[in-house]
Amino acid sequence: MSLDAFLALLVYAFVTSITPGPNNLMLLASGVNFGIARTVPHMLGISMGFLVLLLAVGLGLGAVLTAFPALHTGLTIAGAAYLLYLAWKIAMSRSLGGKGAAEARPMRFIDAAAFQWVNPKAWVMAITAMAVYANAEHPFLSVVLISIAFTIVNLPSVSIWAGFGTALRGFLSDPVRLKWFNIAMGVLLAATLWPMLK
Numbered sequence: 001m002s003l004d005a006f007l008a009l010l011v012y013a014f015v016t017s018i019t020p021g022p023n024n025l026m027l028l029a030s031g032v033n034f035g036i037a038r039t040v041p042h043m044l045g046i047s048m049g050f051l052v053l054l055l056a057v058g059l060g061l062g063a064v065l066t067a068f069p070a071l072h073t074g075l076t077i078a079g080a081a082y083l084l085y086l087a088w089k090i091a092m093s094r095s096l097g098g099k100g101a102a103e104a105r106p107m108r109f110i111d112a113a114a115f116q117w118v119n120p121k122a123w124v125m126a127i128t129a130m131a132v133y134a135n136a137e138h139p140f141l142s143v144v145l146i147s148i149a150f151t152i153v154n155l156p157s158v159s160i161w162a163g164f165g166t167a168l169r170g171f172l173s174d175p176v177r178l179k180w181f182n183i184a185m186g187v188l189l190a191a192t193l194w195p196m197l198k
Contacts, residue, residue: 001133013150013154022189023112023161025185026185026189028161028164029181029189031162032172032181033104039106039162039165041112043162045110045113046158049112049113049114049122050122050125050150051147052113053117053122054126054147057127058142075117079119079120080120080193082115083118083119083193084190087189087190088186091187094178094182120193168181
């Protein structure tokens with residue numbers, strides 16, 4: 001992979017990692033509701049889970065899904081159902097974590113990592129990156145380079161969303177504002193399904 005191609009890949013990785021999607025909206029809500037420190041496992045889970053997804057797609061999983069459309073459809077349905085469940089949980093959250101919300105907790109590392117496998121944006125990012133930037137003459141090396149590019153960019157990008165949410169905690173300490181913020185985040189998270197339904 002040439003330096004120009006790698007730099008273009010870094011730009012692609014940054015743009016797709018920083019723009020709104022299920023992960024970033026959930027991190028924004030988690031930053032508001034739980035603060036940055038309690039959201040760190042969620043951020044790390046996203047980055048590691050996406051890295052594993054990228055490697056799997058690059059090493060052949062994308063071809064398997066193309067060969068078996070029913071498997072792809074099942075994954076899409078499971079992802080949509082889980083995304084709607086998460087949207088509902090966010091929308092119904094009514095208090096900042098740590099202030100009497102006993103059952104409320106941020107997403108755990110393993111949950112965030114596993115979510116990447118049903119996250120429609122993550123799949124589109126991974127398949128597009130491998131289709132556009134992988135080199136057929138050096139497939140393993142290009143898969144590794146693509147994975148490195150996303151690893152460099154992804155964690156700082158998603159951290160910005162959690163940090164922005166944490167910065168809003170003071171403003172959203174008012175229960176009415178928090179209620180409407182969480183409802184808006186739940187609706188926006190559900191709306192990320194729209195591209196899949198078209």
